[in-house]
Amino acid sequence: SDKRALLKGAFRGLREGGELYFSDVYASRRMPEHLVADPVLYGESLSAALYAARAGLKPVIVAPVLGGQLLAKGVDVENYPGFAEAIQGPWLMDQMKAQAENVGTEMVFDHVASVDLENRPFTLSCESGTQWTCDTLVICTGAQAKWLGLDSEDEFRGFGVSACATCDGFFFRDREVAVVGGGNTAVEEALYLTNHASKVTLIHRRDSLRCEKILEDRLLQNPKIETIWDSEVQTINGTSGFPKEVTGLTLRNRKTDAVSELKIDGLFVAIGHAPATGIFNGTGLEMDGGYLVTAPDSTKTNIPGVFAAGDVTDHSYRQAVTAAGMGCMAALEVEKYLAALDVGETPDWKIAA
């Protein structure tokens, strides 16, 4: 039927500055101006697309060129199942993308500016001017890097302060840099930076790391890395000319209150991520601490037809493999939802435990 054709017409992902959405859209949609293939965050969208395509939903992923935590990884990926040897994040994303495309996924470049989830079909408005309507939406917007919140951080961001070692580490060849944080990301960034910098100082606010043991061992054994414990960055210091340059940090020891100076050329902030849910404020989606709330053991949100997968809803695991699994769950739930609509049933929808 027409309805069936429309419902199964397309399945679409939209990504905005690290944000990615999937939705099933009407076949009568306008085509966007740019078509690009783009690796995506942790693969939840690609696994959703893979399953959706195999279910005949003709998935389309719309995403900006940049982004993706696996893509940004400059270190080996050793904990994604199925690979006996360590692999590179960008290579893994390329493989996932090719796999999704091989079964019929289409990739499109665009940014989502706003979302209307109150009316049906849902409407997604993109910066290119393209509007998409859809019956189902799978939100895989992931998470964005957190910042320290210092005025001096704002001043030097892009001029020696960064949240992506793989993107910016190259600019610090044979120079001295610092990394702030004590989790997996900070330790991986510090290890990666030793490929470029002459010295890397890891600054952590406590005296023990929360990263995996194997990473901690590598960090502590690396002769290029020094650690400063129990300390926080008070100010990032630098020059005011153009281009501005970072010259050092003022640190405060949280136990002794002692203030010290550290001479560095660059600072990498790696203090975790916050779910990228900004554009969903006011849409009626239930959130908790910024994370989209989903039903137990499900990707269903409180709005029937809207699903969420990966870091945007997961505050516990946040691993590549768990995100990919959630993408699969979302696609299966979309399929079930559309099938119920197709035969005139009201899809079962409750998110309470």
Ligand code: NAP
């Ligand atoms: P995280 O585990 O939340 O660690 C954030 C670190 O930053 C913590 O050490 C925290 O200190 C510190 N921190 C937070 N706010 C701070 C502030 N305002 N000032 C100074 N320090 C601050 O974040 P993550 O390292 O990005 O990891 C996030 C998730 O992604 C984790 O679940 C992790 O397992 C996963 N991940 C996995 C891999 C992998 O599979 N290999 C790689 C990267 C990330 P405290 O320790 O004192 O709280």
